[in-house]
Each structure stands twice: as structure tokens, then as C-alpha cells.
Amino acid sequence: MLCALSSFPIPQSPNRNQIHHVKSQSSETLKIDLLRSFSSPFELRQVHAQIVKTNAPLSILPLTRVGLVCAFTPSFHYAQQIFECVEKQKPETFVWNSCLKALAEGDSPIDAIMLFYRLRQYDVCPDTFICSSVLRACLNLLDLSNGRILHGVVEKLGFRSNLYLQNMIVHLYASCGEMAEARLLFEKMPQRDVVTWNIMIAQLIKQGDHEGAYDLFSWMPERNVRSWTSMIAGYVQCGKAKEAIHLFAKMEEAGVKCNEVTVVAVLAACADLGALDLGMRIHEYSNQHGFKRNVRISNTLIDMYVKCGCLEEACRVFEEMEERTVVSWSAMIGGLAMHGRAEEALRIFSDMSQVGIEPNGVTFIGLLHACSHMGLINEGRRFFASMTRDYGIIPQIEHYGCMVDLLSRAGLLREAHEFILNMPMKPNGVVWGALLGACRVHKNVEMAEEAIKHLLALDPLNDGYYVVLSNIYAEAGRWEDTARVRKFMKDRQVKKTPGWSSITVDGVVHEFVAGEESHPDTEQIFQRWEELLEEMRLKGYVPNTSVVLLDIEEGEKVKFVSRHSEKLALVFGLMNTPAGTPIRIMKNLRICEDCHSAFKLISAIVNREIVVRDRNRFHCFNDNSCSCRDYW
Structure with missing residues (x-):
């Protein structure tokens, strides 16, 4: 392959105005004005012609762009000629890998896979970098079919000892749900690092196998902050906040410092448990380590303080935020609603609208809760209508449940019942449960029996519904019906959830x-x-x-x-x-x-x-x- 500049074919009829303009400029100006403009092989050849005529070095061409422009065209070989001339000291795989990396991380990862097959057609032998870029594309697409082919290429080319590639292959199989194959590969790997273990733990958690994840975690020869954080976050996600806090205590004993993801996970566990002391300590740690600007941490802090009953602290965090998202505003509205401060929740929503933040479905759940807890019936109706009319948000079953709760609490049981019957989706246990709960407050036995009929079909093992009905009968002095409900529970082996309360001291x-x-x-x-x-x-x-x-x-x-x-x-x-x-x-x-x-x-x-x-x-x-x- 010839590398002389004159050996490259030059277009017969280049743009004359462009040639005149180029001749009057330095090569640096050429680099700025033209090198970013070509988007086809034809335009590339024109730029190439100007480089030749102005005696500029060919090395000013952006080679990755050359590759991307020619990759899927008949000019593929033309790009190879340019690479050979410019990169005499480096193989052309260096440039092609840059192209693959850009495609794999871009909007269309499938193009990286297609380019890989194109490289094989032109006898470009992949190296470990090319394989890693294409595996990244397969991972982004969860494309196990092409991933298996890449796995075979890695084995064939003798890259089995490359730990980075092996980790990616394990990650691919696990992410695609093939945990058995991932585990087999994991067991057969000649060497593993902490990344390997973290991949398996994280994927087991995603699959819901928290016990399997903890077993691996227990056997890890070395753990980093990501290992601990994965397990802590996994416990929080599956509702095991106590285990999450216990594991965090062990993490501190091991001397591992939290990162921002750990802080979010531990704060979420504190919110679930009402562990205010620990939550405040994590808040202080977060500020000391410069995490104050992390919006996600601030949002989680608001949620933690709200759920621990420290509404004033939640407000303080909210007020000190330099940047607020719709999540921040919604968390504050929902928190005020939970604490019975409906008027303030509505004022916050007004402030939110004034600064131009568009509400989402969660925002309206908070607003409807605020109206429900304070009996603001007309305001609740307006918010429910406003969702679709003003913001194009289609109400979900949670919003319908809030409306049933609002109407039921206010004693409008007939209207709530009609509302349920006219819902565009099938009511769930939460919706009928809201009506049942209000029947107890307003001592309406007839409507309670209507609600329980649906609840027994939807959620027959939920002890709460039986208990509420039994209580309604008892309050009405219908002891025989009360006994009948309790016998029904016993026959179905439905056990009443015991009431418990917790308090944190020191x-x-x-x-x-x-x-x-x-x-x-x-x-x-x-x-x-x-x-x-x-x-x-x-x-x-x-x-x-x-x-x-x-x-x-x-x-x-x-x-x-x-x-x-x-x-x-x-x-x-x-x-x-x-x-x-x-x-x-x-x-x-x-x-x-x-x-x-x-x-x-x-x-x-x-x-x-x-x-x-x-x-x-x-x-x-x-x-x-x-x-x-x-x-x-």
C-alpha cells in the first residue's frame, strides 16, 4: 500500500470556491474550518485534496471521524490507506477501536457490532481493546446472541487470561439473566479481582437472590466500598432495613469509607426504620465530605427526616438546596401531607409552579394525600382534574386510590363507591381497602360488606381486611358476625398481625x-x-x-x-x-x-x-x- 500523498485519488471536480478559500488560509485554519465538516466519503476526498494542495500534513485529519464516515461504505479500504500512512507506528486497530468505542457508547450501539463484522470482512484482526468495545455494545443492548459470538472470538484468540474481558463476559451473561452460565464462568475463571465479585453480587441482587449475594459477599477475599454498598442497597430494596444498618455498622468497623451511593442507601434504611440518630450522623458525614451538592442525597435526606418525624429538618435541607428537581419538590409536598400540614403542601406546590418545575404523578399523590388528610374535598377534586387537563398526566391507580380515600374519609361513602365502579381500570385491594377503612370510621356495615366481598377475591390472605370487618361488626354489637369472621380467619389460617411500636434510645x-x-x-x-x-x-x-x-x-x-x-x-x-x-x-x-x-x-x-x-x-x-x- 502506497503512502505518498499523491497516491490517493483526488476528486475530479472539487468545489472551486472552497479551494480558493483554503489556499488563502493556513493549515491551522484549514483544520478548524474543514476538518469538522466532512460527513461522507466524497466530502472526505475533497478535504483530502485541499490538504495535498496546501501542503498540510495528512496527520491533521481526525482519524476516528475518517473511520466512522467510511465504515459502512465502499470506501472502507480508502480509510485503511489513510490510517496506514498516518499511523505508521501504530496498527490500524487503534483507530478502529476508537470508532467502536464511540459507537458502543453512543445512541446506536448496534452499529459497533455491525462495524465489528465489517472489520472481520476486511481481515482486521481484533485485539483485546476491540473485543472490549464490542462487548460493551452487547452489554448496552443486552444482546446475548452476539455476545456469545464475541465470547467465542475471545476464546479463539487466546484472550482468556485478560481479566477485564472475562469480567465483561460474566457481566453480560448475568445481565441477560443467564445467572447459571455466569456463575459457571465465574467458578472457572483462572483469576478474579474485586470487580468480578462485585459484578456477581450486584446481578444476584438484581435477580432478587439476596441470600446468594450475601453468601458470595461473605466469601470475598477483598471488599471495596462498592461491595459493601451493593449489599446495603440490596437489603434496603427488598425491605430489610435492619440488615442494611447492621451491615453498615460492619462496614464502619472494617474502616471502609462511604461514598455518595452508600450515603443514599443508608439514609433510605434510616427512613424505613425511623433511625434518626444514625440518619443525622450520616447527614453530618455527608456535609463534611462535600456531598452537600448531591441532589439525590439531599432528596433522600428530606425523605429520611420526614419519615423520622423531623419535618423542620427536612424543610431546612430543602431550603438549603442549591438545585431542586421535581423529586425534591414532590418529597417536600408529600412530607408536609404526611404531617397534616396540607396548607403548606399546597403553598409549596404553588412555589414549584412559579419557578417553572413541571409536576409529575408523584407530586399529585402528595397533593391528594394532603387534601385527604385534612378533608379538603373541593381542592382534591380540582387537583385530580388538573392532572390531565393542565399537565397531560394520566391518573394511575394510586391517584384513584387517593380520591377514594379523600371521599371516604369525608363520609361520602356512596360517592366513593360510585367513583370506584367508574374507574377506567380494575380496582385493587388498596382502593377497596380505603373504602373499608372509612366504613369503620363512619360505622357503615352495609358498605363494609360490599367492600370486603371484593377484597376477599383480590387479597384473601390479608389479615387487615378481616380485622377491620370484625371490628366493624363488634362496634355495631354484632358479636355473632364478629365470631364468624374470626372463625373464617382461623379456617383459612390467616393470622392477625400483632401491633408493635419501636423507639430509638441512644x-x-x-x-x-x-x-x-x-x-x-x-x-x-x-x-x-x-x-x-x-x-x-x-x-x-x-x-x-x-x-x-x-x-x-x-x-x-x-x-x-x-x-x-x-x-x-x-x-x-x-x-x-x-x-x-x-x-x-x-x-x-x-x-x-x-x-x-x-x-x-x-x-x-x-x-x-x-x-x-x-x-x-x-x-x-x-x-x-x-x-x-x-x-x-
Whole structure:
């Protein structure tokens, strides 16, 4: 192959105006004006002609662009001639790999695979770099068929010892769901590094095999921050926040420093558990290490503080954000809604609109929740209509569920029922469950029986629905029906979820179950409760035994109601935290009417803020009042 400049074919009729312009410029100007302009082999030949005529060096041609322009045309060999002349010290595979890399990471990775086959047609022998670029394209496309071919090429060319390529091949098989093959390759690899192990762990987590992932994690000879973060995030995603926090503690013991992804995962676990102390420590760590500008971390901090009952801290994080996304605004709206501050949630939405941030479906879930928790019926209707009319957002089943909840809570049970029947999609258990829950509040047995008929078909093993119906019957004095529901549960082996509450003291989470007497401080807790009870009675408190839906003696009902898990957690908190500090309790079920009344009184007696997160929302008790305004 000739490398003299004159050996390249020059177009017969180049653009004369362009030639005149080029002659009056230096080669540097030529480089700027023309080298970026050619987009076809014909235009490339014109630029080449000007290079020859101006005695500019051929090396000023952008070789990757030359390759991309000629790759899928009959001028492929022409590009090879240019490469040979310019890159005498480097093989042409160097340039072709640049082309493959650009295509693999671009908008059309399939072109990288097509170029690979084109290279094979022109007897260009792939090296490890070419193989890695094409494997990257296969990975981006999840193209296992071509990936298998590349795997064969790697084996045939003797690249088995290349750890980078082997890791990519394992990653490809695993990402395409072929975990058995990935595991086989993993086991047969002559050497592995931490990346190899991380790939397998991450993919097992994606497949939902958290036990398998942890087994591999346990056997790792070396772990880096990514290893720990993958496992922590995996536990959070599958609802195992306790395990995530426990693993994070081990990570700290091992001396591994968090990165920004770890911070997000641990904060999410703190939000699930209500682990405020750890969440605040991670917040401080984040600020110290320059993560304050990370929007995702700030968004997760808002969520964490909201779910831990520290709404003011969430607001502070929101106000200090230099950049806010729709997620930031939506998190703040949803948080205010959960805490019963509907007016502020609507004001935040107004501010959001003024700065030009378009809401999404999550934003409207927060707005509808705000309206539901405060009984803002007309506002809720307007927001629901506005979704499609003003923003083109098609309501999903979650939005319909919010509307049913809004109407039901307000006592508009017939309208809520009609709304359900007219939904464009099939109602799920959450929708019918919202109606059932309101039937208990408004003591509507007939509508409850209609709701339960659908719920038994949709979710027959959900104990909550049976319990609510049983309670509705009990409140109506229909004890035979109550017994029938409980027998039905027993026959179907549906067990009632026990009520539990947790409180964190000095970084340790303490859990209490309703009626529990096994806690080491039980005797002191009961004694302190009796002291509180005396003060409450002086202020007019009478135990609301109607919440005890069992056909037992009144004295037993009083004892039963005094053993509710949130009361035990509250007394424990009062005994073990400094005077004046807030008490924060997490509860798995809805707070009962008696506990709600008692907590209002106790907040005034002990002069403390008491925050309870139940299944539906937050109740912030202060000075004999609650943030829900007794509407829950």
C-alpha cells in the first residue's frame, strides 16, 4: 500500500470556491474550518485534496471521524490507506477501536457490532481493546446472541487470561439473566479481582437472590466500598432495613469509607426504620465530605427526616438546596401531607409552579394525600382534574386510590363507591381497602360488606381486611358476625398481625408488642404508666374501652387498652430520655382512638412533643393537641 500523498485519488471536480478559500488560509485554519465538516466519503476526498494542495500534513485529519464516515461504505479500504500512512507506528486497530468505542457508547450501539463484522470482512484482526468495545455494545443492548459470538472470538484468540474481558463476559451473561452460565464462568475463571465479585453480587441482587449475594459477599477475599454498598442497597430494596444498618455498622468497623451511593442507601434504611440518630450522623458525614451538592442525597435526606418525624429538618435541607428537581419538590409536598400540614403542601406546590418545575404523578399523590388528610374535598377534586387537563398526566391507580380515600374519609361513602365502579381500570385491594377503612370510621356495615366481598377475591390472605370487618361488626354489637369472621380467619389460617411500636434510645431500637410483659423494664414501665394515669384522670381522661373489640369484662378491657404497644414505647421513652426532648415512636398499625386521646393529654402533662408514625401518617402531639386535628 502506497503512502505518498499523491497516491490517493483526488476528486475530479472539487468545489472551486472552497479551494480558493483554503489556499488563502493556513493549515491551522484549514483544520478548524474543514476538518469538522466532512460527513461522507466524497466530502472526505475533497478535504483530502485541499490538504495535498496546501501542503498540510495528512496527520491533521481526525482519524476516528475518517473511520466512522467510511465504515459502512465502499470506501472502507480508502480509510485503511489513510490510517496506514498516518499511523505508521501504530496498527490500524487503534483507530478502529476508537470508532467502536464511540459507537458502543453512543445512541446506536448496534452499529459497533455491525462495524465489528465489517472489520472481520476486511481481515482486521481484533485485539483485546476491540473485543472490549464490542462487548460493551452487547452489554448496552443486552444482546446475548452476539455476545456469545464475541465470547467465542475471545476464546479463539487466546484472550482468556485478560481479566477485564472475562469480567465483561460474566457481566453480560448475568445481565441477560443467564445467572447459571455466569456463575459457571465465574467458578472457572483462572483469576478474579474485586470487580468480578462485585459484578456477581450486584446481578444476584438484581435477580432478587439476596441470600446468594450475601453468601458470595461473605466469601470475598477483598471488599471495596462498592461491595459493601451493593449489599446495603440490596437489603434496603427488598425491605430489610435492619440488615442494611447492621451491615453498615460492619462496614464502619472494617474502616471502609462511604461514598455518595452508600450515603443514599443508608439514609433510605434510616427512613424505613425511623433511625434518626444514625440518619443525622450520616447527614453530618455527608456535609463534611462535600456531598452537600448531591441532589439525590439531599432528596433522600428530606425523605429520611420526614419519615423520622423531623419535618423542620427536612424543610431546612430543602431550603438549603442549591438545585431542586421535581423529586425534591414532590418529597417536600408529600412530607408536609404526611404531617397534616396540607396548607403548606399546597403553598409549596404553588412555589414549584412559579419557578417553572413541571409536576409529575408523584407530586399529585402528595397533593391528594394532603387534601385527604385534612378533608379538603373541593381542592382534591380540582387537583385530580388538573392532572390531565393542565399537565397531560394520566391518573394511575394510586391517584384513584387517593380520591377514594379523600371521599371516604369525608363520609361520602356512596360517592366513593360510585367513583370506584367508574374507574377506567380494575380496582385493587388498596382502593377497596380505603373504602373499608372509612366504613369503620363512619360505622357503615352495609358498605363494609360490599367492600370486603371484593377484597376477599383480590387479597384473601390479608389479615387487615378481616380485622377491620370484625371490628366493624363488634362496634355495631354484632358479636355473632364478629365470631364468624374470626372463625373464617382461623379456617383459612390467616393470622392477625400483632401491633408493635419501636423507639430509638441512644442509637438502640427498642420494640414493644401489644400486651407484652417480657421486656426487662416491664415492671417500671407499668408503674410509671399508673403514675401518668392518675394525672390524666385528674384532667378528665377516661379509658376508651370501645376500641377493645372483644366480648370481655370492662375491667379486662381497661387493662387491655393500657397495654397497647405505643403506650409501652412512650413510657419507656419518658423514662430513658432527657426531659424536654421529643419522643419519636414508629408503629406498624393505625393508632387507636384511646391512645390518640391519651397522647394528647400526656404531651401537656410532661411538656414534651410526642411524634407517632403509624401506618397511614404522622401524629405530632403537643400541648394537648395533635397535628391531625383529630381527622384521621
